[in-house]
Amino acid sequence: MTHFRKTASAIAMTLALVAPMAQAQDFSTSDLEVSLDFPQPWPLENLIEDGKLIIATTGKTAGETFIGENGELQGARIDLWTKMAEDLGLEPEFVRVDWAGVMPGLAANRFDLGCEGASWNNDRLTSNDFFLTRPVKVAIHVAVVKKDSDYDSLDDLAGVKIGGVKGEMELKHLVEATGHAEEDALGLPGVTESRLALMNGQIDAYGTGLHAATALLESEGGDQFKILSTPTSVGVGGFCVNAREPDLLTAVNFLLAKYRTDGTIRELNDKWGLPDTSDMLSVVGY
Amino acid sequence: MDFDLSVWMTRGPYILRGLYETLVLLAGVLVISAPLAVLTGLALEARSRWLRLPALGLSWLIRGVPPLIILFIAYYVLPVVLDIRMDSLTAAVAGFVLYNTFIMGEVVAAGLRSVPKGQHEAIAAAGLPWFRSLRRIILPQAMPTIIPPYVSYSMDMVKGTALAGAIGVTEMVTRANQAIVATNRPFEILIGVAIIYGIIDAFLIALQMWSERRWDHKGHLSA
Structure with missing residues (x-):
């Protein structure tokens, strides 16, 4: 009798395991919506100034970051950074500097974020002065x-x-x-x-x-x-994050993934007449 | 290529706001560095070696460093090394004041040297108070020597303010460059900016001529 009970239990357990697997075969992963929820506001402890995202930009790249007729900075990157700051619960503050000053400024703790799409290279990838984010474009x-x-x-x-x-x-x-x-x-x-x-x-x-x-x-x-x-x-280019702010790097990387997935980057590139390389980023695993 | 000045109708106000920043920067530098230059000139000509030697050393050092490097140090290095954080404009004023003080200090020192030795000896013999004799006797006689190079260096300073764009001051040239990117009209914009710089320099030359007329070659103040 004991032997019978053991055998029956074993069969019952096997069925219990197999049944959900059989149901899983009905799943279509292409219909699934991936959750990209994130904390709002995102708790960031290492910002230069509380409540502010200080961003260095040259303001000299047409389409990406430049001065419009109203005298204000505009372009695809300005829109993207502004949205990013809003999603993080921060106020964006843009500082206009020459390209030569962006990386020294990050090293000197002047800016939280910079680079309109800095090409990845060995020096930059291994720099102690700033972090490179995941790519925002194929450069x-x-x-x-x-x-x-x-x-x-x-x-x-x-x-x-x-x-x-x-x-x-x-x-x-x-x-x-x-x-x-x-x-x-x-x-x-x-x-x-x-x-x-x-x-x-x-x-x-x-x-x-x-x-x-x-x-x-x-x-x-x-x-x-x-x-x-x-x-x-042909390489990839990303933003640069202050090396004192690893939490910001995580947040920016997350948001870049989200904006690429939900089409924000593509929309902004289209809006400002820039060639969109979002699909190419998939080829390199992003 | 056609020459289209209408770009100044759309971008002019933006560029001219940069002129305001240029003038604020220039005024700040000239106003602050003028009294410091007089003190530096006096230190360079001081009898005491404790004053003279440090002044000479600092002057040699600061005048030998390109102003752009001084600006970079003020803006990028001081926050890390000494935890001194200035905004772009303040850092630019501080950097240029430092540079200008020693450049102008040498001009003042040259002016002081131009006053005949007998004047200094007469002051000492008469036992006149130092500050009063400096203000009433020495500096007025040194002014005709000081003014021309002082104005000349000030004109260099006007043009040098464009360097401040490298540390984020949105002065006139920076804004002109940004306008060129947006409009693709480099010649119209650059020629316009050159004319504005010419006007500022013309004003300084007029000021120099007026000053020279006020102080004749004997150091007398004209009515």
Whole structure:
């Protein structure tokens, strides 16, 4: 009798385990809605100023962060950072600095967040001065030339005068892609100066990001330029977070995942006429 | 390429707000550094080596450092090293005041040296109070020597304020650059900004001429 009881119990337990599995086979994961709830306000203990998200921006990249006719900062990144600050329960405060000042400012505890989409590289990934967030875009670097020039490919740029923003990865990649020596390239303070140098014939091509190049072509007078069809490099770019604020890094990474999933990043890129690379981010696991 | 000045209708107000920041920065630097430059000039010409040598050392050091580096130190280094946190404009004023004080201090020292030795000896012999004799006798005679280079350095300062954009001061050139990004009209905007700088410099030159007329070469104050 005891033996019978043991056998019956074993059968009952097996059925109990198997039954839900049988039900699980009816699940369609494609219909599931993934929960991306998060604390609002997000408790952040290491902000420079309580209640404020201090963000460094150059204000010099058309489409992403630039000054509108009303004299205010605007663009896809400004909208994204403003939404991010609101979702975190913070007030955004934008500080306009040159690109050369963004990373030193993060190291000096001046800003909580910065970089409009800094390309990942070994130095930045291992920096002790700031954290790189998960990518906000695929960073496609390109060469811009005059439309009436004979340059149609990167090979055509061998031996011609090239330039770009000093210290930026875009210039470094153009130098590498065209086989120039680094000292032969003209390092300029900003994108504006690069464009001027191209217009004036001081350089024949400059390296920049696809976002900035697209915005240039769509701006007034942009029809005198063209983008070479082969990129100089394709990587990913993210924001930079103050290294004293690991809790902010977690929050920003979470929100970037959410905004990519719910289409916010795509919507903002469309709104400001920027090429959207959200789908490409999936390819690299983000 | 067509030349379209209408860009100043839309972007002019934004750029001119930068002119206001430029003038505030300039006024702050010139007003604060002027008395400090006089003190520095006096220290550089002091008989006491305890005053003179530190002043000489500091002057040599500060004048040898590019102003942009001083601004970076004021804005990016002081918060970390000394926990001194200034906003962009204050850091720019502080950095430029430091630089300008020693540049102008040398100008003041040169002016003091231009006063004949006999004047100093006569003051000492007459036993006149130091501050009074400085104000009434020495400085008026030094002014014709001090004013031209002082104004010349002030004009350099006007142009140097553009460096403050590197630490986040939205002065005129920074705003002009931002306007160029938004409009793709570099020539119209840059030429306009150059004209505005020219007007400020013309004002300073007029001030120099007026000052030189007020102090004749003998150091007499004209009526």
